[in-house]
Amino acid sequence: MPxxxxxxxxxxxxxxxxxGAAWRLQKQRPQxxxxxxxxxxxxxxxxxxxxxxxxxxxxxxFTLSYPFxxxxxxxxxxGGDKIRRYIEDTAEEAGITRHIRFGTRVVRADWSTPDARWTVRTAGGEVYTCKFLYGCAGYYSYTEGYQPDFPGMADFRGLLVHPQFWPEDLDYRGKRVVVIGSGATAVTLVPAMAADAAHVTMLQRSPTYITPLPNRDVIADLVRRMLPPKAANRVARAKNILLTQAFYQVARRRPRLVRRALRRVALRYLENPGYVDEHFKPRYDPWDQRLCVIPAGDLYTSITSGRASVVTDHIETFVPEGIRLESGTVLDADVVVSATGLSLLPVGGIELAVDGEPIQVxxxxxxxxxxxxxxPNFAYCIGYVNASWTLRADLSHRYLLRLLDHMERHGYASATPATPPGTGRPLxxxxxxxxxxxxxxxxxQGDRDPWIVRQNYLREVLTTPRADVTRDMVFTRRTAPTRKEEVVR
Structure with missing residues (x-):
């Protein structure tokens, strides 16, 4: 191997x-x-x-950005462009960019116990080997989004678009737009497109919980004027973590209280109880699904201005001029945006095998x-469902580096999580x-630590840095003439 x-x-x-993982690795394990x-x-x-x-x-x-x-x-x-530049600048400043090989899609990884290494194969036929493999490709497919097979789609004379594959040359100025969906993508698209479209209709099967947040954080602005950047960021970060975690806990313990609070907020903008109850009163409890955030209430203001509207109904069929609903109403459309969700893909879609045996994730x-x-020697990065992705991702990076340090100190070639006594809850x-x-x-998930995923950053930020890296872990020594296992339970 070269x-x-x-x-x-x-x-x-x-x-x-x-x-973020590369930054932590360079800092803690420069060797x-x-x-x-x-x-x-x-x-x-x-x-x-x-x-x-x-x-x-x-x-x-302040919580989505890196703590460092x-x-x-x-x-x-x-906006997405600023976040992208922030990630690029972080990589460039730390010298990480030169370690990236672009256009290289990993399709398979095979672990060899005798060699204590992974053999990683790419779509282009390249082969790499490594001691430890870390999947940081998220959990959804980049090549396909979720697209329901609505009846009559082929009859529609307009343009059907999926947000994941947005055409660069799409001109929707002065056109009638229907956005199908009510999740984070839909509530972002509607006010953004309403500024130029003739009208935008958000078509949803059922309502979603929505909460406005200000574009500017007044407390963060204040501490930025008073403190150096790193200290100010820590204060703003801590404040937002406490607020979001407190809101989540209240929502799970007192859902009716939070339901009423979110309804009151919607009424401040929309001033129509019937409209709010029809289109913004979900059937499920808060945080059974991810809460949608609208900056400065932009979705609500687009509705009150008349440039956007919401329809809650089911699609019967597409027709040449738009979409016919089960109620019999036809929504005329020049452009339909199918914001119908993502296709999830565990561990980036990589096929895993251990000593020739395929691994079903x-x-x-x-x-x-x-x-x-x-x-053995494999990890994947996944964030919180109730807080910023980066909060959990950074804890994961730091934990793995502690595991690598432990393996190096004790001369271990591999670390393999044992099999827990009972599992069943979804990840x-x-x-x-x-x-x-x-x-x-x-x-x-399992039924006890370390097999439980707790959606609680305040707890994990205290426990994860001190977590026992040997618990329920099988280690193999690289220095022994015959491979010797140590299991700690």
Whole structure:
């Protein structure tokens, strides 16, 4: 194997997680060689892929940004282009960019116990080897979004677009637009397109919980004037973590209280109880599905201005002039945007095998939410469902580096999570359709630590840095003449 194809650590993905992992690795373990294999031709991951109008974060940037590099822009909820530049600048300043190999999509990884290494194969036929493999490619497919097969789609005379593959030359000025969906993408698209379209209709089967947040964080602005950038960022970050975690806990424990509060907020903007109850009163409890954020109430103001509207109904069929609903109403449309969700894909769609045996990720137990039972020297990065992705991603990076330090100190060649006594709970505990469609392809949780994924950053930020890296872990020594296992339970 050529020297430029073997590494101590191989990271898959050059998005928010992959760049953060590389930064931590360089800082804590500068002796390690590493490479980042990125399927696309640019840094950014999600923030390079999605280019639809108004694309932005739905988490505040003080928690979505890296803890080691303060967010210096004025917006608390930033556009996709600014987030992408932030990730690019982070990589460039740290010298990470030169470690990235673009246009290199990983398709398969095979672990060899005798060699204590992974052999990683790419779509282009290249072969790499590594001691530790870290998947930072997120959990949805970049090549396909979820598109229901609506009746009559072929009859529609207008343009049908999926937000994941937005045409650069799409001109919707002065046109009638229907956006199908009510999730984060839809509530972003509607006000962004309403500024130029003749009218935008958000067509939803059922309502989603929505909450407005200001574009600027007044407390962050204040502490920025008083403190150095890093200290100010820590204060803003801590404040937002406390607020979001407190809101989540209240929503889960007192759902009716939060329901009423969100309804009152909607009424302040829309001033029509009947309209709010028809279109913004979900059937499920808050945080059974991810809450949608609208900056400065932009969706509500687009509705009150008359440039946008909401229709809650089911699609009967597409017709040449638009969409006919089950109620019999026809929504005329020149452009239909199918914001119907993502196609989830565990561990970036990489085929895994251990000593020639294929690994079925679905149903396998997740260890601390970042490793898989029975799979040596492999981890994957996944964020919180109720807070910024980066919060959990950074905890995962730091935990893995502690594991690598432990392995080096004790001369271990591999670390393999054992099999827990009982499993069953889904890894992603949301009732959203895009999650439910893919549950059987994802790992499951156990019934005790370290096999439980707790959606609680305040707890994990205290426990994860001190977590026992040897618990329920099988280690293999690289120095012994015959391989000797140590199991700590």
């Amino acid at each position: 020297a430029d194809r073997h590494f101590d650590v191989l990271i898959v993905g050059a998005g928010l997680s992959g760049i 390690d060689t590493y490479v980042i294999l990125e399927a696309r031709d640019a840094i950014g991951g999600t923030w390079d892929l999605f280019r639809y109008p108004g694309v932005r974060s739905d988490s505040d940037m 590099r303060p967010w210096r822009e004025p917006e608390a909820l930033a 679905g149903g396998r137990a997740t260890y601390r939410g970042l490793m898989l039972s029975g799979v 992603l505990d949301l009732s959203s359709g895009y999650v439910r469609r893919a549950l059987d392809t994802f790992p499951v």
